[in-house]
Structure formats: structure tokens, C-alpha cells
Amino acid sequence: MKVDLAPPLTMRLEQFTRFTTAERTRVDALSAYPYRTFEAGEAIISEGERAEAVILIQAGLAIRSKSLRDGSRQIMACLLPGDLCDLEVFVLQSMDHDLIAVGPTACSFIPTADVEGLLSEFSVLTKALWWSTMTDAAVLRSRIIGAGRRDALERLAHLFYELLIRHRIIEAAPNDTYRLPLAQHELADMAGLTLVHTNRTLSKLRAAGLVDFHDGWLQVLDAEGLKRLAKFESNYLHLARTERFTDVSHRASDLI
Amino acid sequence: MKVDLAPPLTMRLEQFTRFTTAERTRVDALSAYPYRTFEAGEAIISEGERAEAVILIQAGLAIRSKSLRDGSRQIMACLLPGDLCDLEVFVLQSMDHDLIAVGPTACSFIPTADVEGLLSEFSVLTKALWWSTMTDAAVLRSRIIGAGRRDALERLAHLFYELLIRHRIIEAAPNDTYRLPLAQHELADMAGLTLVHTNRTLSKLRAAGLVDFHDGWLQVLDAEGLKRLAKFESNYLHLARTERFTDVSHRASDLI
């Protein structure tokens, strides 16, 4: 008995703005692509793949999930009908996690070319800015994994290693040492731990000869060991260039 | 003795693509705005404010942090020199968290008008898509808070309540009941808990008369109670329309 129900994508976007009739027609058109259906548990896209289309969930439920090498898994987001995923296909090289149907799920694949129509006017600079917001989101996802599936030691190690990489990129980590003017209390708020436990965990890292944290500086003593302990996977930072790649002597993807 | 060092923003964006000389000049120009300095602990923008400019961290360190009502706090991201924040000012209504300097920090405020130059050609539809990715990121941030500062009961409650709201938006939650065809072990992967503990926590929620989860359906029995238990704050979903607002009988911001 459902009548006159707008497509979920339209309903969702109308939370943001009210469309004119012409605009609405265009939005509705995005929901009109043919869809493919997936069974529960089936992967819509897997980690490492390069998505070729923007995916719109039409019905069902999908999750963004990341499997860790130790067999554990963290689900980072839940995608409902009307949710778009992988708008980032335009700027990121490859998926850093899986997209999996959890029940029978229908997805439209909106061809890249058709979305390009919307985005064709983008300059390289605009795309670069977009890339920036996309990688920010990827870092957020990785932090969710950290909070959910890593213990205190691994969490701090991961945090310190990620910051090391990001500082190297902007050439602000001489001798693997960088400024980190945080009180332990703030480190605790980052890691989602209490102050006391952060303190004890820091001592362990120091005792293990991995990092030294004092006076607002963080010195990484054993970058490899830290990376191993953190179970660090670098792909989520999306450091490899996606287009117009030219060799450069100094490339961040060499730094990890 | 630093010579010839590109601005951090340029260095960072060059991870994505290699710019032509002309493009590079334009990118560099973004780093050339006058900056303001902040002392450690000073708020650059606070929750609830409407940012009026895109903020570029030039030197120092800033954090995105969220203070909860119970006094605890979660830091969701760390911003280094070259990081842009609040590109979302163009689409979101107000900040859902604070931006705080943790050491002496220099920030440029790039006037909205100048960035508009880059984005002016955007159609409403494109902006709406962008809004979609921004709200996705906001949901990710809220999940970090959940993982870091909520116990098992609150985490599941928050998850169920968030999904309720999102289902209501697409009108897929009749009687506050929605499809959730997940096995308990998948719920565990979402919440960052073990299967066993998820099971016990679910029983508690059921015993408290808040939700019932069975056969792939989730029924919210006491939406208000659930919201209270989850310490749910709705602003992160950014449901209120930001522009061209017109009254509509059925608006999601009424639903929460």
C-alpha cells in the first residue's frame, strides 16, 4: 500500500535542501538505474578493488567492514537504502575496506561517466581538496578499528605511527621525532583510555624501546617495531598518486 | 636552514596528484593568507558555531574534540600543518564538535568567498552529494566517541537509536521497527565487542524493555528510554536544512 513514496536517496538529500522540480527530477533519475541484487554475505566490493561506479543502496542493508589479519573484524558503517557509497571512487585509488551485503540487497551502479557529468567542471585543485576530505574520512574509519579491535598498547602504537607518517609527509619529523604538545590526559582522550592506564601503557612502550614521549616531543626509536606492534596497514592513508603520476624522488609512499 | 620548502598544504596535496606550475601557484596561494595564532587550549571554533571560513593549519597542532555531558571527552582527530578543516562549512549548518589548539598554533582563515570561487559552479545537486559525504564523516566521528567513551550497553543503545533515526528518514521504520538482518556476531563486530558480551548486553536491553531484536528485525519499544540511555545527541546527523528552507510537514528534525 505504499503510494507516492520518493526514492530513499531523494528523501535523504531533501534533509539538506529542498529541490526545485527540475532538480528533483535530476535527483530522482539517480535512483532509476537498473540494480543488481546481492545475497547476504556477498561482497559488493572488496578491499583493494578499484570501484568503477558509484554505488547506491536501493534496498536492503550493507556494511563497510575491515578484516584484520588476526581474524577479527570491525564494521565501520552501516549503509541504508538511499545511501551512496564510494563517491570516493573518483579520487581514491582503491578501496581500503570491504562493502558487504548483510541481507538481500539491491544496489544500483551509477556509471562513472554519468556522475562525471555532474563533476566535470571540477578543477584538479577541487579534486585535490575532495581527496583531502576523503582521506580524512579514511583516517576516521581507521580510528574506529583502533578503538574497537585494538588494546591499549596497540592503540597508542598505532596513533604514534600514524602521526609519524603524517609528519614525514610534511617533512616535520627529523630523526623520527615530532612535536606532540599533549598532556597524557589528552593522549588518553585520543586513545579512549583513562589517564592512569595511558600512563602505564606509555611506560611499556618506553620500556620496549619503541618510543619516548616527553616534554611535548615524541621520538620514535624503533619505527619498524612500532609499526609491527600497531599492526599498521598503510593503505588507508591513500598516499599513492592516482593520476598523472610521475616519478619524484621524494614520495610519501616510500616512507612507510 | 630550511630552504625551498613548499607549504605543508601543497606537500600534502601533492600526495594525490602532481600539479602543473599554474595549478601549483594556485594551491600555494591558499597557504598565503594571513594567519592568526592560538594559545594551547584555546578554541579555534566551538561546537554549535557556524564557521565562516575554511581553516588551514599553518603550524602547530589542533584537535577535533567532543565533550560529553558527563565530563568525559573524546578527541576524534588530530590536525597537522597543511590540514584543512571545515571545508564542510559550505554545506553543514554548524559544528558538531570543537576545534582546539593544543600548542601554539597558527591558522589561516580562507574567506568563504575565495573558496566559493572554486566551488561556485557547483549545482545544488552536487552540493547535496557533498553534504552526504560530510554527514557520513560525522557519523564516523560519532562512532569513535561511542567506541572510546561508551560502555557496551550505551554503545548498542546508541547504535540502535541511530539506525532508528536513519530509518525514519527514509520512512522505513513503521512502529519503530526496522529490518536488521544481522547475526549477533555481526552486531558484535559493529560495536567492537565479543559475541558473548554482545549477547548478554542484548538481554539486558531486552529486560529493560527498550528494544527487542529477533529474526532479523529490530523493534524499539521505548524510543525515549533508548535515547536517554545512549546519551544520544542528534546534532551530528545534521538534519536541519541549511538553505532555502521551507516548512514541510514531514521533516526529520521533528523525528528526533
Add this chain to the structure above:
DNA sequence: CGTCGGATTGAAGATACTCAACATGAGTGG
């Protein structure tokens, strides 16, 4: 009827939290 994947329950152990005491150093005011 047997098996298999979920769900459920019990008991023991690990991890992280709370509460509390104490140390250290910077800054302040007498």
C-alpha cells in the same frame, strides 16, 4: 536422525577503570 550455524549460559581470567596517595616542577605570593 544427525549435523550445523546461531543463540545462550557458566566460570575463570585479562584488561582497563576507579580511587587514592605521592612525586615533581613551575609559578606565585609572602
Add this chain to the structure above:
DNA sequence: CCACTCATGTTGAGTATCTTCAATCCGACG
């Protein structure tokens, strides 16, 4: 110069939460 406070860091002891490892139960399905 010393006493005082205050913020930060460190350590100890007891407790709560969550995990691990089972064992059992149940319905679906061959």
C-alpha cells in the same frame, strides 16, 4: 628564599567490565 598552590606525572590496590574458553540448547535442513 621559602611556603604554597596547581598542573602533571607516577605508582598501588581493589574492582568492574569485557574476554576467553567451554558447554549446552535450539531450529533449520539434509
